[in-house]
Amino acid sequence: MTFINGTLTNYDLSSSHYTQSLPPQLQPFPVTALDAVKGFLQRYHAYSKSSIAQEALGVLDGVSELKTMNVTAGNLKMRVADGNIDWLRVVNDLEFHTGLSIRLNNCIVNGFWDHSSLYRIGSAEVNIPREEAIRMARQEAKKVTKVTLWGIGTFPFKVAEEPLTVYLYVGTGNFTMYPYWHVWFPADPEVHSVTGIEVSIRADTGEIAYSRTTRGFGTAIQ
Amino acid sequence: MKCPRKALCAVSVAVGLIAATVILIQAFNSAPRELTLQDQAVSFITYVAGIDLSKCNVSITMNQPYEFDGVIRESLRLIWNQMETPMT
Numbered sequence A: 001m002t003f004i005n006g007t008l009t010n011y012d013l014s015s016s017h018y019t020q021s022l023p024p025q026l027q028p029f030p031v032t033a034l035d036a037v038k039g040f041l042q043r044y045h046a047y048s049k050s051s052i053a054q055e056a057l058g059v060l061d062g063v064s065e066l067k068t069m070n071v072t073a074g075n076l077k078m079r080v081a082d083g084n085i086d087w088l089r090v091v092n093d094l095e096f097h098t099g100l101s102i103r104l105n106n107c108i109v110n111g112f113w114d115h116s117s118l119y120r121i122g123s124a125e126v127n128i129p130r131e132e133a134i135r136m137a138r139q140e141a142k143k144v145t146k147v148t149l150w151g152i153g154t155f156p157f158k159v160a161e162e163p164l165t166v167y168l169y170v171g172t173g174n175f176t177m178y179p180y181w182h183v184w185f186p187a188d189p190e191v192h193s194v195t196g197i198e199v200s201i202r203a204d205t206g207e208i209a210y211s212r213t214t215r216g217f218g219t220a221i222q
Numbered sequence B: 001m002k003c004p005r006k007a008l009c010a011v012s013v014a015v016g017l018i019a020a021t022v023i024l025i026q027a028f029n030s031a032p033r034e035l036t037l038q039d040q041a042v043s044f045i046t047y048v049a050g051i052d053l054s055k056c057n058v059s060i061t062m063n064q065p066y067e068f069d070g071v072i073r074e075s076l077r078l079i080w081n082q083m084e085t086p087m088t
Helices: A033-048 A051-060 A130-141 B002-030 B037-048
Strands: A002-004 A007-012 A069-073 A076-081 A084-091 A094-105 A108-114 A146-149 A153-156 A165-173 A176-191 A194-202 A208-215 B056-062 B066-068 B071-082
Touching (some): A007 B037, A033 A094, A033 B037, A051 A084, A094 A176, A130 A194, B037 B056
Antiparallel strands (some): A069 A076, A076 A084, A146 A153, A176 A194, B056 B071
16 A cells, blocks of 8 residues: 555555455455445545545446446546556546556456656647657757667667657656657668657657657657 | 632632633644544545455554655555464
């Protein structure tokens, strides 16, 4: 169980830190997955007065069975997949973590996280259009004209004119979330394991968050 | 006439002191007490997670608090040892 600033924010019954798993006799009375989650959130709301728990219950009200699905009520989206349930705040088509997540196993809530009191949306504005982000990223990527591979040598390097992947994502630092553009230019040609350059740009301000080479297996520091 | 006045005074002071003490005790008892992390853990597991801890012996170990992302993080581990069920 984890506490942040004295408040319980997480419990995990499946953690490998436990020397023993929860004996069946101690497990809560079996109910359906939906009832398990609803009951848990109702009790958690009564216990903590967490407003996100109440909102999450509102999304569950429109659901008759828990299965792999995305359900949205207002600007709160519930994403259910592989026994994990996450609640996301949707603003300007961007999905921001609320900090509330539940993991189900055999209709038992065996994992729970509520960092909603810590997470905040720093900005949901996308002021940098896609084409502008690509132009900025290209400018950054073209600064890399050679790569040095340890023990092999230094080689000339350049990227393709057009990016292969461009997408918006929400990045988090110190519990504050911002929209970012991710632009990846493939190397032209690949130099040993160096496959390209990825550039991350704040979509609200245009600030370059990072620009780095990518490798076949992970990311390399140029 | 002086004696009864003194006695009355003393009685008044005594009653005042007793009343003040009672008020102080009540105030102390009704003051909210901070729950320890262990208290929170046990009440959460019992009430929110719905796990009946009375059926087992629970030992709680605290890990060293640390600061990360500007917040203090503390964690504890509950280890449950199921109690022997008496043969009937």
